[in-house]
Every structure is written in structure tokens, then in C-alpha cells.
Amino acid sequence: RHWAGSGDVATEQVWFDIRDKVGATDFLGYGTVRAEGQVMALVVDGKTADKATAGQQVAVIANQTPFYGESGGQVGDAGGMFTAAGCEVEVADTQKKLGDLFVHLGRVTKGTLSVGDAVDLSVDSERRDAVRANHSATHLLHEALRRRLGKHVTQKGSLVAPDRLRFDISQPRAVNREDIVAVEAEVNARVREDAEVVTRLMTPDEAMAEGAMALFGEKYGETVRVVGMGREGNRFYSTELCGGTHVGRTGEIGSFRIIGEGAVAAGVRRIEAVTGAGAVEHQQRQEALLAEAASALKATPADLPGRIAALVEERRRQEREIADLRRALATGGGAGTAPPVKQVEGIDFSGRVLEGVPAKDLKPMADDIKTSLGSGVVALVAVNDGKASLVVGVTDDLTARLDAVALVRAGAAAVGGKGGGGRPDMAQAGGPEGGKAGDALAAIEAALAG
Template structure:
């Protein structure tokens, strides 16, 4: 860890000194380095103002301190203006004050999951305080942290912060404020948290490992999709969590099952390859020349982190299978991902498709569950897994055939019972019947056949399938001038809690939610005929 930090610091120092030398050569007769240049050295390369002043003093030069302070104030004003339009609550102003006072949080999480730190701020109920008491929900700032704060689609880390006097704080989320403040959100489970006290910050190792697997799998997925679907595929959103990943891409049409299978197969081939995953710091231009994919619309600083994994398909094209600009945490080798399974594909909006997938232990658990369900299905159908598709298709065909037979029997039964129950109401033949489970779509056919046998009359049939009432009223042509099927069916529907009804004078259909009142519906039609 120390060697990595030393290497990074030396590289940044060299770039800063190079910039300082270039700017001093441009000074000419001026003896003062412009304040905005000194501020760039501070803001981009981490040069404190006094370090720049010491370097210039040896050359008989000085810094325009007033200009430096003006540049600092201008940056703070821009940050506040950008934040004020972001929709954050007014109470979030506390983070500006803390950042101006404490500076950025140093992130150590690329190299370690455990680190010593100092509590620099405690927030309780939106306000800074010196102590976090037992049982309180707190938001902590540390001078340095191994906890990854949610950004770039990767969720924040969970873990534990411990300290003197048995202090124990369970961290359930890590969020990023104002770009580089890492806020540890949790609850004091033991002891008392105090500003200024040393603590040990420990990330939940198992959870972090699962997140890394999903994040690295997302990079392999992105490249595999571009190779199988086309270079138009570009990331439009992502989620990398411990239990799943979600990946939104530009894609104008649905992805076929064969394409899904090919993409999944290629990702797993890259996982089995067990290639090293490397990270490098470089300028955005250097990264693009290397073949790195940058996200459209993202703003990058003068230095970016480039994550590469997998052996190159064509070394002349780029140096690795996948190369992306990314600030997230990743596995050490692709084999650490373990397994990759795509679970769904669908549309999010016009031209955007969403892939949901599992990696590592989550993917293995899904495979085990699918194997268990397959074994249960085989036991129920009494056939080996290889024969299940054919056996299920045969069962489906049998089911449809039996349904047709039942429908025909129900219609015949309904016709026979309705025809035998003809009443005379004021000289009009009336056949009314609850035909039970006859499908509503078959009622008109049954009513038409009964009317043909009656030659003259009114038929009212009610199906009470699933507790609801479906009603059909038929009127023979010779009674069309006297009775309207639409009017009669609406009367019947009102009795079962329905409203409306449609059709024509000779045949109409309606329904209602209360099938138990079918007799009242028949009685209402009889009353209308007798009126």
C-alpha cells in the first residue's frame, strides 16, 4: 500500500514540477507566478501553496497570493452554484462547511479493506456534533478510509468502525458528498464516537468481494455485447451490487435468445481465462489511445483510472479484451468472478435495453436453485430432464384437447337443460338458466342454438365462472319490435352489480361482479317481459 501511494505521489509530483517549470519559463520579466497557476498546482496536483512558494523562492520568484485566494474563492462559488441546482436539501450545506474546513477524504480502498483513521466529523440529525452516543444514527467523516462511496453505479461499502473504549459503529452505507467527501452512515452499537479519536475502519470483506465480482463482470459483459451486437452498444446506466448487476445499453431492438446465450458464453470464457485485471493512472488522451472506452457525457479530470482485463482479441486493436475508464473496485483476476449468468433482458425506453445478471456466489446459487427446480419437475412428470420439453409439450396438447371436449360437453348440457326449462310469460316463451362454468365466450353460441330450437322467444343465460356473472340475452326476430336484447341484458347486469352492456336488438352481452345474484338477474328479465 505504501509503495503504491509513493509511486502515485512521485508521478503526480513530477507532473506538477514539469508544469511549474513550464510556467516559470513563460514569466519573462515578471517575478510573480500567476495565482491561477498556483491554484491549479494545488487543486490538480496536490501542491500546497507553501511548497510552491519554497520552490520559487530558490529562483528569486514569488506567488501572486491574492490571485491564488481569488481562484480558490471562485472554485468554491462554482461548487455552491452547481450544488444549489441539484435538488439537495438545504441541510446539505453542512457538507460545504466541512469540506472547506477538513478538505477531501483520502480513499485507500483500492489497495486495502482495513485502515487506521481519525474521526474528523460526526453528523447527528443533520448537524455537526463532537460525540455520537450509544444507539444514535450517525454520519462520520474520516481523514482516510478504505470504504468505497457509492458512485459510478457501484453501491457503497458496509462494514465496521471500531475504536477506544470498545467503540463499535456498524456502517450500513457509504455515500459521496461534493465529489470527494466520503460519508460513513451507520449506528453506534457500543461505546461513544468522538471527533479526533483514532479508529480502525474495516470493510465487510465478503460483501466487497461480491460487488467486485459483479462490477468486473459488467466490464466483460459490455465488451461481449459490443462484439456480438455492434459498436453502437454503449453504457447508459448500471448497478453493481453484492447480489446482482444491472446494465442499460443503447440497442435499437430486442436481443435474441441466441445472442444472449453467445454473450453469456463469451463472458464465461473470459472468466475461465483467469487473466490479470490491471489498473493504471494516465491522462484521458493516453487512455483513449490505449483503446479505453469513455462514457459519453462524463466529465474527466486531468488524470483517469484505466481498468483493463482479458487477453486481447487483436493486439493491434487494443492491448486487452476490455479497457475502460473506471473508478470502481475490481477483482484481481477474471477467474475471481467465478461464474456469470444473464437472468433477464428487456426494454427500459426507446432504444435502451436492460440486462440483469448474476456473478460469483449469486450466480452459483441461482444455478443450484434451477437444478433443484428441474429435479422437482422431473420427479413430478416422471421423466429425465432431457425429456422434459417434449413431455411438457405433449401435456399442453392434451390439456387443450381436454378443454375443447369439456367446452363442448358444457354447451350440450347447457342447451339441453335450458331447452327443457322453457316458461310462458305473458305469451312469450322464456328460457333462463345459470349454466355454471360454461366459458363466457361460448354463451352466444349456446343462446343462438337454443333460440333456433325455440323458433320464438327470449333466452337469458348466465355463467358464474370464478364468482363473476357473464350474461347473454337473445331475442328471436319475430319479437324484435317488442323486446330489445340490449335493454334486457342491462336490466340483468344491474342485478349482479354490473352496468352497461353491448350488442344489438337480437343478441347482447354484459356482466357483473356478483355471480351469487344470478337468480335476481333472471327474475329481473322475467319482470321486464311481464310488464
């Protein structure tokens, strides 16, 4: 939705000037997606212009329009403008400036558009229908969340686009899977109800008296639009103040599917969802992934949970066995040879460089070697992806004289690391220069001798 200079201060001043000259735009889009209008002003390259020719980006202001201008979280309409002389403008977006000036942003694709021209304005109805469905779904979602999670839930922001909806709510913790399933089922039940969506004009006080919810960040005038949908006796299931476009009946939403939930700020959660064809496409993608996974494991979809659980447990068992084998090799168990032990200032010292051993396995290995030493110091340096991980262990009888933290820091410095931490009997550190692992052992030995 490129519009050259639309955010410039100079360009923003243009809208004030145009508003003073031509007045507000009459919005017709609640009742139609096609209308006739007259071009009242054009903006090209951030400045007012008398005309725009083929290939130029242009902002068009008409006296009236069926195009919805982006506001309240709902994206602006797209579509086209046409003149009797054959000019065509492809409208990529519609913005609402100064509250009531509708600005059509697009490109002249054919002919020349001039101020004063009569134009046919045609909204992309398929796109509009998708946006309407998503917008109405946010109202049902809002009410379903409040009923499921509590009245503390209020809207903190939203995005209503043709392909998805995003809804931010006040909620101190994650919405769990059980609640998501329940909310999704509740919304779909209201969709299947196919109740009429009713829009009424009221004063703000009258709307509040009927239980309408005012939305986050919205400013309301003397008259407000109140949108009600779903029936519960003589009341609506959902009642909200809203200036957006909506479906005529809830059944037009088609279906509703929550596809994401997460945190966006402290105390604010974001729900992402799709409706109608988008929900069907999401379901089809999920089923394709399920079929692919089942094929890979040579199982039916129904058997997948059990097969996956068995594979995860087998993986864990193998990882435990591999860790045990690594420890046995490092400590000289099994068919391996015992790690070398040397005397340094009368203290037994065992140091070893280990290629490809995970850093998390070093401490258990050091504990085993300490046990086999009885009294002494062990230093292990693991090299993975060119980086070094170090662990130094000191047997309890020597901790009054030696500090594992000081020794590991000496080794870390040799491999480009800084610091290191732990206890007098066990400490760890790391460094980016795994190729100097041998130097780290030498540095630890030197510190021990020093």
C-alpha cells in the same frame, strides 16, 4: 441502511459545512481494504457532534478511507472502524457527498468515538470482492451485448451489489432466449480467459481516442480512470471509463449467469445477473427445482419436456371436452333437458343461469341455442366467484327490431354492472353481484317485452 435524517435539507447542509472545514476525503480503496485514518467530523441526529457513544447511529468522516462511497451504480462498502481505546463502529454503508466527501454510515457498538481519534478502517473484504466481481462482469456484459445486439446498445443505468448485478440498456425489443444464451456464453468465455484487468489514468480525450465508453449519467474531470479487460490482439475486449472497484483478473469473477430480462421503460431493457458463488447457488436452486419437477412426474430430467408437452396437450383436450359437455347441457343435448323457451311478445326467449361456466364459453353456447331456436333471443348468465357474466344473442331475422347490446345492458344493471358491448346479434356484459343472476334474466325479459 438506516441513517436518521440523511435526506433532510438541514442534514444535507451539514455536508457542505464539513467539506468547507475539513476538505476532501482521500480515497485509498483501489489498492487496499484496510487503512489508518483520523476522524475529522461526526454527525449524530443530523447535526455535527464532538463524539458518539455506544448505541448511537453516526456518520463518520475521516481524512482518508479504503471504503468506496456509493456512486456509478456501485453500492457503498460496509465494514468496521476501531480505535486503540476499544471503540468499535459497525459501518453499514458508505455514501459519497459533494463528489469527494466520503461518509461512513453506521452505529457505535462499543465505547466512544470522538473527533480527532485515530481509527483503523477495515472494509468487509468478502463483500467487496463480490461487488468487484459483479462490477467487472457488467463491463464484459456491456461489450457482449453490443457485439451481439448492435452498437445501438448503451448503458442506461446499473446496480452493482454484492449479491447481484442489474444492467439497463437501450434496446427497442426484448432480448430473446437465443441472444441471452449467446451473451452469457461470451461473458463466461472472457471470464475463463483470466485476462488481467488493467486500470490507467488518462485525460477524457485520450480515453475516447482509445475507444473507451463513457457511461450514462457520469461526470468526468480532467483525469479519468480507464478500465480495460480481456485481450484481442493489442487491444482490450472491453474499455470503459469507470471509477468503481474491479477484480485483478477476469477469472476472479468465477462464473456468470443471466437470471432475468425485462422492460423498465420504452426502449430500455433490464438484464439481471449473478456471478461467482451467486451463480453457483442459482444453478443449484434451478437443479433442485428440476429434480423436484421430475420426481413429481416420475420422469428423468431429460424426459421432462416431452412429459410436460404431453400433459399440456391432455389438459387442452380435457378442457375442450368439458366445454363441449357444458354446451350440450346448456342447449339440451345429450341426456340433459332442453333449456326452457317462453313466448315474450310473440318472440321465443330462452334464458338460463349457469353456475361455474367460464365466461369465454357463453358465446359458443348462445350460438348453439340460437341455432336450435331458429328465431328468437337467448340470454345466458354465468356465475363465477360471486360475479356474473352475461351474454345475449339475437337471431339474424330479429336484429332489425331488437338490439342485443340494449338487452345485455338491461341485464347488467340488475347485477350491478355498467354498460356492455357487442353487435346487434351478440353482446356481453358483467357485474359484481352474481347472486342476482335471476334478476338479470328477468330484466332482459322485461326489456324484451317493453
